[in-house]
Amino acid sequence: DVKVTQSSRxxxxxxxxxxxxxCVQDMDHENMFWYRQDPGLGLRLIYFSYDVxxxxxxxxxxxxxxxxxKKERFSLILESASTNQTSMYLCAxxxxxxxxxxxxxxxxxxxxx
Amino acid sequence: xxxxxxxxxxxxxPEGAIASxxxxxxxxxSQSFFWxxxxxxxxxxxxxxxxxxxxxxxxxxxxxxxxxxxxxxLLIRDSQPSDSATYLCAVEGGFKTIFGAGTRxxxxx
Numbered sequence: 001d002v003k004v005t006q007s008s009r010x011x012x013x014x015x016x017x018x019x020x021x022x023c024v025q026d027m028d029h030e031n032m033f034w035y036r037q038d039p040g041l042g043l044r045l046i047y048f049s050y051d052v053x054x055x056x057x058x059x060x061x062x063x064x065x066x067x068x069x070k071k072e073r074f075s076l077i078l079e080s081a082s083t084n085q086t087s088m089y090l091c092a093x094x095x096x097x098x099x100x101x102x103x104x105x106x107x108x109x110x111x112x113x
Numbered sequence: 114x115x116x117x118x119x120x121x122x123x124x125x126x127p128e129g130a131i132a133s134x135x136x137x138x139x140x141x142x143s144q145s146f147f148w149x150x151x152x153x154x155x156x157x158x159x160x161x162x163x164x165x166x167x168x169x170x171x172x173x174x175x176x177x178x179x180x181x182x183x184x185x186x187l188l189i190r191d192s193q194p195s196d197s198a199t200y201l202c203a204v205e206g207g208f209k210t211i212f213g214a215g216t217r218x219x220x221x222x
Contacts, residue, residue: 031208040121042214043157043201050208058209090156099145099164102203102210104156 003027006091006105014113019078021108023091029103030096032074034058034066036087037107043090049074050096081112115140117204119213127221132189134216136202139183145205146178146185150198151215157201161187192220 007022025032033048035058045058047066055066063085067075074093078085089108094100116139126132134148145164149157163169163176163185175188185204189196197220202213 033209035212040214043212045209048209056208099162099205101147101159101162102149102157104158107156 004091004093004103004105006089006108008108009106010109010111012111012113013078013081015080015082017078017081017112019081019110019112021076021078021089021091021110023074023076023105024072025074025093025103026072027093027095027103028071029093030071031094031100032068033092033094033102034064034074034076035090035092036060036085037090038087046076083112086110086112115143115204115206115211117202117211117213119200119202119216121214122217123219124216125219125221126192128192128194130192130220132192132196132218132220134187134189134200134202134218136185136187136213137183138185138202138204138211140204140206140211141180141183143204143206146176147203147205147210148174148176148187149201149203149212151201152198189218192218194220194222196220 092102148161199215
């Protein structure tokens with residue numbers, strides 16, 4: 001089974017801090033994704049990457065950046081955390097090619113105070 | 114913008130009944146369709162996928178796809194309290210997957 005591991009289940013940070021969320025997958029997947037999930041809004045794509053050092057903006061990239069230095073690791077960075085970034089963050093991966101389902105990590109519930 | 118629409122619910126059914134969850138999508142070129150189940154506080158898990166028009170059955174679950182109507186549904190037969198969760202419809206959109214906001218299902222014992 002694919003294992004997608006997110007570094008923290010719960011995280012509390014203060015406004016203005018730089019926050020790093022880490023995600024590692026163990027199945028050599030080409031594609032990796034970061035979503036945030038808020039009640040009533042569903043899953044919204046922040047950024048995705050289809051190869052090492054490649055990144056593409058999703059639907060809500062503002063206030064975020066990403067890094068993919070190694071194939072198995074995809075990091076989400078909140079450059080200067082704000083309270084409206086309090087949310088559940090989900091990392092996912094898929095193999096290369098079309099028509100692939102997403103494999104999700106357990107999620108990180110981030111609170112910005 | 115590509116969209117996936119679901120009724121947010123909650124949908125409440127008695128134990129043993131059939132639960133019917135529906136989803137419409139806007140991109141006529143979409144080829145792959147997925148249903149995920151998400152328990153409260155957990156991450157989504159894949160339960161069904163369908164690529165061709167018609168029905169696809171897996172145990173108590175049946176996915177139905179009608180590309181002409183841009184409609185996909187999930188039927189859960191003999192619903193159990195353990196099926197109580199939010200069900201997310203997802204549609205392939207190139208590299209990305211477009212998710213609906215989900216339908217909450219309650220199965221009453």
